Amino acid sequence: MTKVSLPVASMILIGTILMMNTSIADVSVARQTELVYLLRQDCGSCHGMTLRGGLGPALLPELLIGKSEQFLSTTILEGRPGTAMPAWKGMLNKADASWLAHQLQRGVQ
Numbered sequence: 001m002t003k004v005s006l007p008v009a010s011m012i013l014i015g016t017i018l019m020m021n022t023s024i025a026d027v028s029v030a031r032q033t034e035l036v037y038l039l040r041q042d043c044g045s046c047h048g049m050t051l052r053g054g055l056g057p058a059l060l061p062e063l064l065i066g067k068s069e070q071f072l073s074t075t076i077l078e079g080r081p082g083t084a085m086p087a088w089k090g091m092l093n094k095a096d097a098s099w100l101a102h103q104l105q106r107g108v109q
């Protein structure tokens with residue numbers, strides 16, 4: 001045991017907690033597959049199968065510049081009252097919505 005081990009250990013612990021808090025780490029690979037399917041089918045019914053827009057606006061990365069992941073995931077969870085954008089919080093949790101927002105920002109393949 002050296003004297004540095006405690007601070008180092010607590011830094012690793014804090015780092016791990018912070019990482020666990022980032023929603024992206026909370027979404028399993030199986031759930032990611034489901035979410036991409038949902039994005040194409042359900043979200044695609046308004047935003048277009050290729051997310052280039054329809055009844056809802058296009059959700060392409062270049063159009064989402066300047067909009068935070070938080071703002072986009074809140075839109076997904078709560079919807080936009082007074083518009084056709086429904087709330088998805090009945091089907092999606094926060095981690096799902098953040099993951100989807102993140103995918104939209106980086107461009108869904």
Ligand code: HEC
Nearest residue numbers: 042043046055056057072075076080083084085086088100
């Ligand atoms: C019934 C149609 C409909 C469905 C289904 C739908 N949306 Fe939307 N969505 C809209 C409309 C309309 C808007 C624009 C709202 C406005 O005018 O502010 C919108 C806006 C958004 C925005 C904000 C875009 C921006 O540039 O600020 C995001 C993100 C979004 N939708 C994601 C999704 C996701 C993810 C799903 C599927 C889980 C989904 N939407 C399903 C109609 C829909």
